[in-house]
Amino acid sequence: MPPTPAVPHGKRPTLADVAARAGVSTALVSIVMRDAKGAGAATRERVLEAAREIGYRPDTRARLLRSHRSHLLGVQFGLQHPFHSDLLEGIYAVAEPAGYQIALSAVAAGRGEQRATDALLADRCEALILLGPQAPAARLAELAGQLPVVSVARRLRGTAPGVEVVRTADDEGARQAVDHLVALGHRDITHIDGGRAPGAADRRRGYRTAMSRHGLADRVHILPGGLTEEDGATGAHALLDATPLPTAVLAFNDRCATGVLDTFLRARVSVPDQVSVIGFDDSHLARLAHINLTTVGQDIPRLAELAVGRAIARLEGERTPTDEAVVAPHLVIRGTTAGPA
Amino acid sequence: MPPTPAVPHGKRPTLADVAARAGVSTALVSIVMRDAKGAGAATRERVLEAAREIGYRPDTRARLLRSHRSHLLGVQFGLQHPFHSDLLEGIYAVAEPAGYQIALSAVAAGRGEQRATDALLADRCEALILLGPQAPAARLAELAGQLPVVSVARRLRGTAPGVEVVRTADDEGARQAVDHLVALGHRDITHIDGGRAPGAADRRRGYRTAMSRHGLADRVHILPGGLTEEDGATGAHALLDATPLPTAVLAFNDRCATGVLDTFLRARVSVPDQVSVIGFDDSHLARLAHINLTTVGQDIPRLAELAVGRAIARLEGERTPTDEAVVAPHLVIRGTTAGPA
């Protein structure tokens, strides 16, 4: 049986209401609600009882208006990125036990990053965690001038001083993918890249250097792509138009790889018999059995932990020089890679 | 060139700072910032200039602490539901132009619905929009006693008085799917259901009545399922074990249907040649060309518009009796349905 709220709508109970009912001062109620020391056991019980009876809940906005600390971490994420959802799960899991609340702000169709961060700032977040931000480095630097900022999955090489970076070693991931393909016997490996997307430049570079290291510098072939299925499909079409096909394709991410798979399927190009395909992210998509994509997995719990950790460290006064935290990826071999025909 | 913030960290500029710089009272700055009337053109400009110079931003928490209205809508959503992401896009698009802000609270692995709604209440939201809530009706009724509550995609027949419901006509959607299959010549149509998931009961019922209406009551076959790929795969395995196969499968949603497709693919059961498959939601997944799933589409923009609209209507004092808003779905025919072999 849910406790019937004493006050139906509109007015919610306040500290003063509880105080009146328990016959104590508001200050004491505040102490009890925060579980701070300075209240006797009996009174404490009486106050809690009163609070329960009238259905009191502390008002976080008023609370953090007064206390200088807000213990609020603002997180900006993209609604259409499953990868961000996964990161958010991890972020909640780390932040709440550490005593920090999360304020979310989504980037969506008619709602750009500026709008998203503005909302977070207006909410008095103490620090910002930006998932794959696309904003210009100058904007990030500006934000970092106001509060600690952590960029996840977007590299910023000195262009945005003060911004903490947490990212996967994208170049290393691309290298693992190429190594795997070469070990299978592939030599003609095309990379459909991510354009200006976060991480794309590193993956491109990792692909290039890995190819060179295997003596395949002259076989480097990069097609412009992007981070959606459509980008992958476009890239695959370009490959089909300009025969001969490579024997393997390294796509920017899983969504892109899915577009590639799809296009090949419709063109009756068999994967992995004729062409091997590798994605990046190890998203849910990749794990679906009938996609069953070989991919480079990111260590999401670790990324989340680091992101929250860096933000909190900066808040608690740590003054380490800005520094990148780089997390190693790992290849997940599934069914879309095999030796060349 | 971003404006250099006068105050580096910690202290953010307040109304008082702007007032001092512009040589006016804080009240007047407040007026200007809210774009309210009561300030002269020249002073208005001077105040805005001062605000810009020191990088002032209004503090929403303090703002809504004072004003009784908060114009804040709390939205609870599931991180792992692409359908919720789509709804959120629509909700932002409707709410912000209407002058309402959105506070998000996610349901994730270690963070149940209670936690999610508690956070929203503590943030002083004026109304709650719950996407596919799973909480017991009693809990929803309790919430509805405190503030307007809109449940999206979860039907509540009188069990939670005061809760507004916005939903798709799930039974109608299932009917459309069955009609389509029957028109193609199918008679053995199995439904893999959604168990206790929101909407599942209606889809089940729609399937049943549609079958009856076509004189196929004795062919009704319902397998227990759920809302993930895994549930679909489990159902499909059950079908494979108990031959003969039906000629068509209606899955609870697109993810479930994807699991079915996958299992069939691995068992070398050809879709749609041997078995037709229909999903529900018309998610991004269904649109992927190599999934290319025939599915029942929900009118997401309309659902979002209604959800926000009902919440706002209740807030602005409308006292219409609680009532369901039901949105018609529409069949999207793609490549996973054809006539039976």
Place this chain on the structure above:
DNA sequence: TCCAATTGCTAGAACGTTCTAGTGAACGAG
């Protein structure tokens, strides 16, 4: 010309918390 209405602005009290600085009372040590 005089009173009313309008305009442009300000002082000061809210809002619901937390924090600082107390006040008594009880206690233990000398």
Place this chain on the structure above:
DNA sequence: CTCGTTCACTAGAACGTTCTAGCAATTGGA
């Protein structure tokens, strides 16, 4: 018995806004 300490508690001032009055100057109608 006296003094310092601890303990349980309270009064009242913040925090950064908005809101209600109200004031002085200007305008306008008769």
